[in-house]
Amino acid sequence: MKPLSFSDLTLATLARLTQFEEQEQDRAFWEALAEPLTEKEIAETQVLQERLRRLPIMPLNEATLWARAIYPLLMLAETSRIIAWSEVSMGAQWETFALEGVVDGTLAAGPLGAAEAPYLVVMEAKRGFEGKNPQPQLFGQLLVAATINQKTEAFGAYTVADIWTFVRAEIVLSAGAPITLRVMLSPEYAERSEAGQILKILKGIVAKQVAVE
Template sequence: MLRLNLSSLSLSDLHQCVQLEEIDFPWEAELKPETVPLTALEQQQIQQVLLHIVQEKVHLFNEATIWARAIYPLMMLAEQGQVRAWAEVAVAASYGHFYLEGVVDGVLGQSVWGRLETPYLVMVEATRGVAGHNPVFQLYGQLLAAAQMNWGSGYGNGADPQTVFGCYTIADTWTFVRARVTGLESERPRLQVMASREYGEKTEAVAIVQILKAIVGYCLTQPLSHPPARFM
């Protein structure tokens, strides 16, 4: 079985393992994020985040500083119920003839007693400089891993295909991705991906939070084939 690490995943690796289809389609319009309401407190929290970056040359910060000041605070605003924002999450998933493993920079997903159960949104923070590489292929691997995890947990009634969301950030610029993974038990599954335009946090923080909340809201409407037990 081919073992692939998310941090070093390449386009040639993906072509070996999956049927990749990149579609030019404005999928985020289907979620209607512009209609997602924000409370007065959430708007105040967004402004607090912006106070820490709006006058800064964010592209000169290192990745850890950008994550702490700009990225993770907005992710937390999309939390609701048992959905939590996570950082540095180890994931692993097995397909027919390949195995994916690695660490995801950020996740929004269902949590149970301090453990991640169902990843709704997986995120890559791009490494810049000499050691930098294209974050898209790493994100595609994370989307495949998340789809397999969710399918196994019964998300969407254990349906094939599985829909999962992703995002990659470069400094304080966000790009969202919607993925559809088909043939989860096949030797060569199909990965269809659609990407949004770029969103700059300094001027579009509200829109970013609305998209994050819209994704969570959409995912929470999907049924589970074996929902968690409830005490009576």
């Protein structure tokens, strides 16, 4: 079968391919997930915030925003074995459909020089005339990430300028039935003022994913 591209996904397509459900936002879940920061991490996020406050965010193109805002924060969430990656190819196949494409960024294991288990996937939303709703693409990427990791849970985030929204996906596979894909979004976090909170959640996601291995 010919795989669908992440970029072609819409909410209608996901509803056709899966039993799609969006859960009510639960701020308490994301607050409980957050991990405390070290003094060094607090200082580094404050420096990042100050740099962003001096920038005119909206006129910057996506590549510049990725380099100056998104990727530096991903790097702060790295561990001895989990590192930040950009432009990572992913794909998976199920009984009735397949998905593939390139994700903007991941926090993933990759000791041999290639991203392996994706603990978090990040999508940077396009703006202007090329802009699309980033959610369907990210939801598809999370379905692939969970399949690659052989887990029923996956985490991701999409960014619009310096605004982060996290997503938790729960995947249920039942023989002879459509895949159930449940998603829950976080509140929006502005990196210019909440870089520390974003990093806490990134660290919490990595810690939770590693703990269940």
